[in-house]
Amino acid sequence: MVQTADPTLATTVPGHGAGPVVLGRYRLVRRLGAGAFGVVWLAHDERLDRAVAVKRIALHDAQIAARAEREALAAARLAHPGIVALHEAGRDAEAVYLVSELVRGHTLAELIEAGALSDRDVLRIGAALCDALEHAHGRGVVHRDVKPANVIVPDAPHGEAGIAKLTDFGVAALAGDGGLTRTGDVVGTLAYMAPEQAEGRPAGGAADLYALALVLYEALSGVNPVRAPGAAATARRVGTRLPPLARMRRDLPRAVCAAIDRAVLPDPEARGTPADLRDALDAVLDVADRTVGPVAPSVLEDAGTLPAAPVAPPSAVPGRLAAAALTGALTALATALLPAGAAPEPGAALIAAAALAGLTLLAPRLGWPVAVAGLGAWLAVHDLGGVALLLVLAAAPVPLLLPRAGVLWPLPALAPLLAVPGLATAWPALAGQPHGAWRRGALGALGLWWVLLAEPLADRALLLGAPAPRAPRAAWEGSVDTAWADVVLPLLSSGAPALALVWGLAAWGLPLLVHGVRAGADLLAAGAWAAGLAAATGAVAASVTGLTAAAAPTGLVAGALAGAALALIAAAVRRRG
Numbered sequence: 001m002v003q004t005a006d007p008t009l010a011t012t013v014p015g016h017g018a019g020p021v022v023l024g025r026y027r028l029v030r031r032l033g034a035g036a037f038g039v040v041w042l043a044h045d046e047r048l049d050r051a052v053a054v055k056r057i058a059l060h061d062a063q064i065a066a067r068a069e070r071e072a073l074a075a076a077r078l079a080h081p082g083i084v085a086l087h088e089a090g091r092d093a094e095a096v097y098l099v100s101e102l103v104r105g106h107t108l109a110e111l112i113e114a115g116a117l118s119d120r121d122v123l124r125i126g127a128a129l130c131d132a133l134e135h136a137h138g139r140g141v142v143h144r145d146v147k148p149a150n151v152i153v154p155d156a157p158h159g160e161a162g163i164a165k166l167t168d169f170g171v172a173a174l175a176g177d178g179g180l181t182r183t184g185d186v187v188g189t190l191a192y193m194a195p196e197q198a199e200g201r202p203a204g205g206a207a208d209l210y211a212l213a214l215v216l217y218e219a220l221s222g223v224n225p226v227r228a229p230g231a232a233a234t235a236r237r238v239g240t241r242l243p244p245l246a247r248m249r250r251d252l253p254r255a256v257c258a259a260i261d262r263a264v265l266p267d268p269e270a271r272g273t274p275a276d277l278r279d280a281l282d283a284v285l286d287v288a289d290r291t292v293g294p295v296a297p298s299v300l301e302d303a304g305t306l307p308a309a310p311v312a313p314p315s316a317v318p319g320r321l322a323a324a325a326l327t328g329a330l331t332a333l334a335t336a337l338l339p340a341g342a343a344p345e346p347g348a349a350l351i352a353a354a355a356l357a358g359l360t361l362l363a364p365r366l367g368w369p370v371a372v373a374g375l376g377a378w379l380a381v382h383d384l385g386g387v388a389l390l391l392v393l394a395a396a397p398v399p400l401l402l403p404r405a406g407v408l409w410p411l412p413a414l415a416p417l418l419a420v421p422g423l424a425t426a427w428p429a430l431a432g433q434p435h436g437a438w439r440r441g442a443l444g445a446l447g448l449w450w451v452l453l454a455e456p457l458a459d460r461a462l463l464l465g466a467p468a469p470r471a472p473r474a475a476w477e478g479s480v481d482t483a484w485a486d487v488v489l490p491l492l493s494s495g496a497p498a499l500a501l502v503w504g505l506a507a508w509g510l511p512l513l514v515h516g517v518r519a520g521a522d523l524l525a526a527g528a529w530a531a532g533l534a535a536a537t538g539a540v541a542a543s544v545t546g547l548t549a550a551a552a553p554t555g556l557v558a559g560a561l562a563g564a565a566l567a568l569i570a571a572a573v574r575r576r577g
Contacts, residue, residue, distance in 0.1 A: 041054045082135070082165055145211075193211070214226065251404075386487070448504075452497065
């Protein structure tokens with residue numbers, strides 16, 4: 001049960017003369033939500049002229065009455081910005097009424113489902129909830145039902161401590177009130193329940209810490225590793241050691257992963273305290289990713305191969321499928337572009353492409369290297385050692401910069417394909433979509449590197465042009481030494497690779513500007529991003545020496561505008577998701 005309201009509501013509720021009045025002062029205006037134990041109403045406090053939330057809990061039986069009493073007693077002990085404040089509690093012949101502050105916002109469950117949070121958002125929410133739990137535990141209150149649906153994220157929080165609010169203390173355990181918290185009671189939500197709580201043993205503050213850590217695990221990885229298709233299957237997972245978060249999100253700071261892993265240990269004595277978890281979250285806030293959006297499939301690529309993982313996250317499958325398809329397609333395209341004497345038979349090329357796609361699907365970090373090595377060896381055997389050198393130089397930095405993101409390894413090869421129609425500068429927009437600041441920046445820089453090495457292969461200006469004096473491909477394609485001397489060294493000495501920094505920064509910063517929250521703001525931000533990318537690319541290109549291209553980079557403006565359009569499309573997809 002949550003107490004949220006449409007953010008467009010006024011602070012007070014005009015026109016409030018129609019609904020019934022409860023407890024002599026609260027006029028019920030509109031129903032906001034309902035749960036198993038009551039209905040929450042938007043109400044008007046006619047004495048203080050303010051909007052409030054009123055939970056009406058009908059008195060059907062003694063158990064419901066006890067839950068209402070427990071929630072009132074628990075909330076009355078607490079006064080913290082991270083906990084929904086209780087103003088008053090009362091009853092009549094039909095129901096118990098709990099009057100609390102009206103929180104305008106969304107539940108954490110809604111925000112996780114919508115992909116509306118960044119890693120930094122999740123860590124800030126976690127830190128605020130750690131403080132809220134520490135406050136509650138210090139006053140003898142154990143919540144016992146911490147879950148995303150019981151956390152409200154206000155639209156306009158008052159300070160960092162109120163960035164998230166814990167609500168619904170209906171199953172809380174209260175120190176000194178044994179009648180409401182008998183040993184053997186099993187209350188709460190199974191998918192977030194600590195092992196000792198699920199077994200009916202006394203559940204103290206460590207149970208709340210476990211549940212909160214599991215909430216953060218889910219928000220950061222996209223999966224609750226305890227939840228299963230049915231209650232019985234979920235119950236079998238309760239109390240098992242969960243797969244380390246670092247294997248699900250390899251790009252997260254190790255300290256955060258270790259703190260969350262510790263807090264979900266089966267042994268309550270080994271979990272630490274909410275303060276320990278908060279300190280770990282606070283320590284990495286400045287470096288946490290600010291990208292808003294759902295967890296990318298590439299981040300979860302290897303989760304299904306972990307023996308400790310109870311289930312492979314379904315979001316890992318699309319990333320592997322995309323990497324497999326791209327590896328197969330690029331392999332087929334590369335073999336089709338080989339000279340007549342080096343090109344394999346069409347049937348053999350298709351079989352090889354399909355085999356490499358299948359290998360990538362099964363092992364993302366194996367398929368692409370095998371494809372590159374195989375094509376390089378084929379080129380060398382057919383007296384195209386210079387071409388093989390450029391291929392290896394293009395591919396080698398990819399696993400070095402993205403060591404644990406195998407599904408992303410084929411992506412930089414798309415940058416030269418964008419450059420063929422004169423849209424090379426659209427690449428940073430594609431590179432700016434994955435989750436993880438380092439991954440975006442690395443992809444942006446790697447795409448530029450692929451374009452620079454593709455230009456001498458294409459024997460035409462795709463962005464800047466080949467180094468001068470322009471050596472025709474026929475003069476170097478058969479010799480590794482000649483290709484190194486006449487192509488690679490002049491390219492490096494020209495300063496053209498400095499553009500990798502520009503494209504890397506553009507890809508890194510794109511999601512920080514185009515959030516996918518408001519269409520108008522995204523449009524302005526995408527335009528500014530495109531203008532900045534074009535200006536920076538042109539400025540660096542003008543300083544590059546020894547290139548045959550005397551004019552501005554090819555497709556500079558058109559590519560940047562295409563990139564802005566791609567960014568807006570991606571943002572629209574996030575908004576609809």
